[in-house]
Amino acid sequence: MIESLNKAFCALPGVGNKTAQRFVYHLLERNREGGMSLAKALVDVMEHVKHCTSCRTLSEKTLCHICASEVRDASQLCVVETPTNIHAIEQSGVYKGKYFVLSGYLSPIDGIGASELGLDELEQKLTNQNIKEIILATNATVEGEVTAHYIASMAKQFDIQITRIAHGIPIGGELEYTDINTIAHALLGRKKYD
Amino acid sequence: MIESLNKAFCALPGVGNKTAQRFVYHLLERNREGGMSLAKALVDVMEHVKHCTSCRTLSEKTLCHICASEVRDASQLCVVETPTNIHAIEQSGVYKGKYFVLSGYLSPIDGIGASELGLDELEQKLTNQNIKEIILATNATVEGEVTAHYIASMAKQFDIQITRIAHGIPIGGELEYTDINTIAHALLGRKKYD
Structure with a gap:
């Protein structure tokens, strides 16, 4: 039983056997309530979240809140x-x-x-x-x-x-630590300074 | 709804908001079935796994398989x-x-x-x-x-x-990369070589 929960956790991206084991024991020893609400939230979301028919993002409604908004351009x-x-x-x-x-x-x-x-x-x-x-x-x-x-x-x-969208040096980034591809893009994509 | 699943995932040790988001979108986009079986396995384990009455480890039965074994010393x-x-x-x-x-x-x-x-x-x-x-x-x-x-x-x-249990240099470990506390223990705990 514990083994199959272990395996089920491994379906998550980046979660291997060791991490899954840590999850299982943590929930069992300290947070069974958290485990139950996780299960409930999972069922809710897996069953009810579909794709927005307009923009195709994930949404509980037929139209997501951005597509439904009249304020957005x-x-x-x-x-x-x-x-x-x-x-x-x-x-x-x-x-x-x-x-x-x-x-x-x-x-x-x-x-x-x-x-x-x-x-x-x-x-x-x-x-x-x-x-x-x-x-x-x-x-x-x-x-x-x-x-x-x-x-x-x-x-x-x-x-x-x-x-x-523009590509270049990230804000706060230093030239010294920026990879050459990014520097090349930043140079070729330079803009008039005003 | 997605937000509350996000929050529920944050109950797992070492899982923050970004990781939780990655989990949620991964399950929704690629593995809804995996999400449902995770939920089922969670409920099973949270409800049925108790502590072994003899050794106190986690176990589905009153006595865990090690305590119940007649082969173990x-x-x-x-x-x-x-x-x-x-x-x-x-x-x-x-x-x-x-x-x-x-x-x-x-x-x-x-x-x-x-x-x-x-x-x-x-x-x-x-x-x-x-x-x-x-x-x-x-x-x-x-x-x-x-x-x-x-x-x-x-x-x-x-x-x-x-x-x-013995403490010392781990197998495969090199002295150069071992911390001083471990080296001190390894020296003080040295054994006769035969």
């Missing part, structure tokens, strides 16, 4: 790889538009092509809605760049502005 | 701090006796005295059963040492051998 659409990325951008507090969540990134080798990614839905959105700017906020990885590139070429058929 | 009793320690010793494969699990270590400042630790039960065991050797396998920390010392002085009233 519907003319801006920020494309991200995962729902967690929305959370990160929201915390920065500078974006007031809407989102579209891909199912990760283009990876033909894993069988993830344009339709698996949700690009058909994105294309429909660009066709039907009055969107003026699409912001490509996929990750700064090779896969993220390829995905951004692919979306950009698809979006060119529409009369909208296509932008990509 | 009942004249040896190994005292450990937690049920996980039993698991570790069992994996080493060299011990064939029985165990007794303390509830951690002596810590008067946290209100953990002799009776909270289960030392009364241990004393009864030593009185009533035919035990020839008690092996003190508490951790090699200050608290573990104090606990071992306390148990040793209690056990002196009985006619039994009292031993402590």
Whole structure:
């Protein structure tokens, strides 16, 4: 019984046998109540959380609170790889538009092509809605760049502005400790100082 | 709803908000089934796992499989701090006796005295059963040492051998990378070479 809980914990990312064991014994010895509420919360979420029909993020309702909001600027659409990325951008507090969540990134080798990614839905959105700017906020990885590139070429058929979030030295970062790729991007992407 | 699952995951040791978020999104996006079986396993274990009435380890039955075993040597009793320690010793494969699990270590400042630790039960065991050797396998920390010392002085009233597991350089360890305390223990605890 304890063994099968151990195994079930190993389904979590980054959790191996030792960590799972620590979880199990901690809950059993000090926090059985916490274990029960974790179980309850898990069932609730696994059963009730679906994808927002508009932006595809995870949501309990058909429309997530951002898509349902009338305050958010519907003319801006920020494309991200995962729902967690929305959370990160929201915390920065500078974006007031809407989102579209891909199912990760283009990876033909894993069988993830344009339709698996949700690009058909994105294309429909660009066709039907009055969107003026699409912001490509996929990750700064090779896969993220390829995905951004692919979306950009698809979006060119529409009369909208296509932008990509800036890449460069992170705030608080020192040149000495920044990797050469980032420095190269920061130099090539330099802007007029005013 | 997602927020409360996040919070419930934070009850696990070493899991903060970011890790909890990663768990939640991973389960939702890739492994809802895994999430449901985790919930089921949690309820099973939290409801059914109790303490062995003889050695106090965690067990589904009144007597754990080691206490119930007739093959294990009942004249040896190994005292450990937690049920996980039993698991570790069992994996080493060299011990064939029985165990007794303390509830951690002596810590008067946290209100953990002799009776909270289960030392009364241990004393009864030593009185009533035919035990020839008690092996003190508490951790090699200050608290573990104090606990071992306390148990040793209690056990002196009985006619039994009292031993402590050896401390020294770990197997595969190099002197250069071993801390001075361990080296000091290894030197003071040196044995005749044969």
